[in-house]
Each structure stands twice: as C-alpha cells, then as structure tokens.
Amino acid sequence: MTGGPAQPLLTIRGLTKHFALKGGFFGKGAGVVRAVDSVDFSVRKGETLGVVGESGCGKSTTARLLMQLITPTAGEVVFDGRTVGGRDLPLKEFHRQVQMVFQDSYASLNPRLTIEDSIAFGPMVHGVPKREALDRAHDLLHRVGLAPARFAARYPHELSGGQRQRINIARALALQPRLVILDEAVSALDKSVEAQVLNLLMDLKQDFGLTYVFISHDLQVVRYLSDRVMVMYLGQVAELGPSEALFNHPLHPYTKALLSSMPAIDPDHRTQEAPLAGDPPNPINPPSGCRFHPRCALAAPVCSQRVPQPVVAEAAHAVACLVHEPGSGHPMAAPAMKAA
Numbered sequence: 001m002t003g004g005p006a007q008p009l010l011t012i013r014g015l016t017k018h019f020a021l022k023g024g025f026f027g028k029g030a031g032v033v034r035a036v037d038s039v040d041f042s043v044r045k046g047e048t049l050g051v052v053g054e055s056g057c058g059k060s061t062t063a064r065l066l067m068q069l070i071t072p073t074a075g076e077v078v079f080d081g082r083t084v085g086g087r088d089l090p091l092k093e094f095h096r097q098v099q100m101v102f103q104d105s106y107a108s109l110n111p112r113l114t115i116e117d118s119i120a121f122g123p124m125v126h127g128v129p130k131r132e133a134l135d136r137a138h139d140l141l142h143r144v145g146l147a148p149a150r151f152a153a154r155y156p157h158e159l160s161g162g163q164r165q166r167i168n169i170a171r172a173l174a175l176q177p178r179l180v181i182l183d184e185a186v187s188a189l190d191k192s193v194e195a196q197v198l199n200l201l202m203d204l205k206q207d208f209g210l211t212y213v214f215i216s217h218d219l220q221v222v223r224y225l226s227d228r229v230m231v232m233y234l235g236q237v238a239e240l241g242p243s244e245a246l247f248n249h250p251l252h253p254y255t256k257a258l259l260s261s262m263p264a265i266d267p268d269h270r271t272q273e274a275p276l277a278g279d280p281p282n283p284i285n286p287p288s289g290c291r292f293h294p295r296c297a298l299a300a301p302v303c304s305q306r307v308p309q310p311v312v313a314e315a316a317h318a319v320a321c322l323v324h325e326p327g328s329g330h331p332m333a334a335p336a337m338k339a340a
Contacts, residue, residue, distance in 0.1 A: 008042035008078075009179060009211050010066070010098075015039040015075035017061055021284065034283045035061040037235040038075070040310070043179070048205070048212040050226030050243065052219060052258065054280055058235040059215045063183045066213065067100050079179075096126055099172035103184035105164035109156040109171075115141070116152040119171045126175060133174075140170035143207070144200060162193035166200065173208065181213045186221065198225060219262050223247050228316075231255045234280055234291045237310065241317030251319040253296045290322060302329040 016039070018032040036058045043049045051059050064070045066077060068084060068091055079097065082089035102108045109118055119137035124130055138148040144166040156164055165185065172180055182201070186194045198221065205212060216222050222229060222243075229246045231239040231254065239252040250256045257276040278295050281287050287294050293303035306328065308320040322328040327336025 009045040010043040011078040016073045018073045047227040050222035050229040051215040053232035057232040098179045099177040100181040101185040144170045179211045183215045239319045
C-alpha cells in the first residue's frame with residue numbers, strides 16, 4: 001500500500017447518473033431520473049465511510065457507479081491517483097482491487113456452483129491457478145468462520161442467510177482487494193447474525209488492511225462501524241463528517257431529522273411526532289435551489305432560488321446548507337467574509 005494512511009484511496013469528482021425515461025415520440029423526450037447528481041467525496045486509506053439516507057436517495061446507484069457496474073453520465077472515479085476506465089487504470093485491474101458485497105445474499109451466488117468454486121472463480125478469472133485459488137477459498141472459509149470440511153462442497157441453497165453472506169464476504173476478499181463496498185450487506189439478517197457479521201467485518205478489516213464503503217439505512221450500525229459518514233438526499237451529498245461529530249452535532253436539517261427518527265430505548269425519550277413529513281420529491285423534477293427546502297423547517301425564500309455549496313463548517317465536517325454558508329442570503333446565515 002503506497003502513501004500515508006490519511007491519503008485518499010478513492011476520489012469522486014462530479015459523479016452523475018441520469019436515467020433516461022422512455023415515452024413520447026420514438027421513446028424520447030420523457031425526461032430523466034436524476035439518480036445521482038454531481039457528487040464529490042473521497043475515501044481515505046484504511047477508513048470505513050458510512051453512507052446513509054432515505055430510500056431513493058442514490059446510495060445504491062452511487063455504489064454501482066463506484067464499481068463501474070453502470071456507466072456514469074458525467075464525472076470521474078480516481079483510484080489511488082489513477083483514473084478508472086481508461087489506459088491509466090483498466091477496469092479489470094480496478095475490479096481486482098475493488099470488490100462489492102450486495103444485499104441479497106442468495107441472488108449474489110451462482111446456485112450451480114459449490115461454495116469453494118464460487119470463491120475460487122474470481123481469482124481463476126484473473127489468472128490464479130486452480131489449486132491455488134481453491135486453497136485460497138478454503139483459507140477464507142476458515143477466516144469467516146465456516147469450516148471448509150463442512151461447507152466447501154455445499155451449494156448456496158443449503159446455507160442460511162448469515163452463512164451465505166459470509167460466503168459473499170469471503171468471495172469479495174478472494175481477489176485480495178484494497179477496497180470493499182458493502183451495499184446493505186447486513187440489512188437482511190436477523191440481529192444476532194447481524195452482530196456476528198459486523199464483528200467479522202471489523203476483524204477482517206484489521207487483518208487484511210481493508211478500506212470499506214458501508215451503505216446502510218440502519219443508523220446505529222453505521223455509527224458503530226464508520227469512521228466518517230456521508231448523508232445523501234435526492235442524489236446529492238447533504239453532509240459529510242467524522243462519525244461521532246455528525247451523530248452528536250449534526251449540521252444539516254435533514255441529518256437532524258434522520259437522527260431524531262432513530263428508535264430510543266428510554267421510554268421517557270420516545271419520539272412523539274414524526275421528525276420529517278412527506279416523501280422525498282420526484283427525482284425526475286427535483287425542487288429548484290436546495291432540494292430539501294420543501295420539507296425543511298428552516299427554509300427561507302432564498303432556499304428555493306439558490307443551490308447550497310458544500311462548506312466546511314467545522315474541522316473536516318462539511319455541509320451543503322445555506323444556513324451554514326456565509327453571505328448566502330438566508331436570515332440565519334453569517335454575513336459574507338470580507339477579503340483581506
């Protein structure tokens with residue numbers, strides 16, 4: 001691994017994905033779904049970046065764009081200083097270093113392949129001899145807590161959901177990647193199994209020196225696992241900062257609403273009113289200005305006219321909200337700083 005631990009392993013610049021809708025004459029002119037709209041962020045070496053937001057905010061589309069499973073409309077993905085997809089870093093080499101674990105543990109596995117063959121398949125495609133690939137598969141089975149003697153020759157339908165997800169994690173590690181993207185990887189598991197898989201992920205990260213992008217709707221799990229957290233809303237980044245800072249002192253009104261929706265164990269602190277009303281706006285025709293303003297308690301007239309720019313409000317804690325943008329015109333914003 002080159003460079004210092006705080007240097008970006010993955011840098012995203014202007015990442016955009018618009019899905020064209022069919023309709024009208026010759027299937028054209030029906031508009032586009034703005035699934036991901038000009039997203040910028042980075043993932044540091046050795047960290048876990050959590051990604052949260054409501055359903056439809058663009059989390060999973062972002063994950064597929066990072067993996068280059070779908071082609072971005074605009075923007076670039078830079079991996080360890082090399083642009084992905086061209087001569088600089090061909091996709092095959094990129095996919096050897098970046099792997100993904102999906103939510104559906106059963107659909108992710110080929111039902112006709114044994115467990116050892118599923119894990120060994122990737123390394124063999126990348127030129128590893130079959131015997132070595134199978135040895136690596138057996139070692140990884142042992143690492144994820146599944147005895148090779150019992151599980152190597154089984155098929156996916158013979159395993160439980162938690163066991164299948166362990167297989168998917170082992171398969172992702174078979175190519176010895178540097179970055180693993182986990183898209184709702186534990187959300188389909190019951191809580192006892194989820195805790196085991198989370199502890200496994202933390203142990204594997206330590207053992208293999210991995211970097212994670214962890215996408216989830218479960219805020220408690222994200223807080224437990226992540227070093228930094230990125231909050232997405234309607235295809236854009238609303239807030240990005242250190243995990244504890246973001247959970248203890250959220251800056252964006254949307255982040256505050258998300259956190260206040262977390263279930264409380266203390267019966268004296270139960271949520272009496274919904275922290276956020278209504279559904280997210282239509283991504284085909286998103287609101288002008290700040291996309292959150294139709295649902296925001298702090299909205300002012302300027303919020304519908306001006307798109308907020310990400311500003312670093314505190315140490316390494318960025319937010320895209322006109323309240324925190326000096327000179328934005330919002331009544332709660334600080335005045336613009338004068339040039340020296």
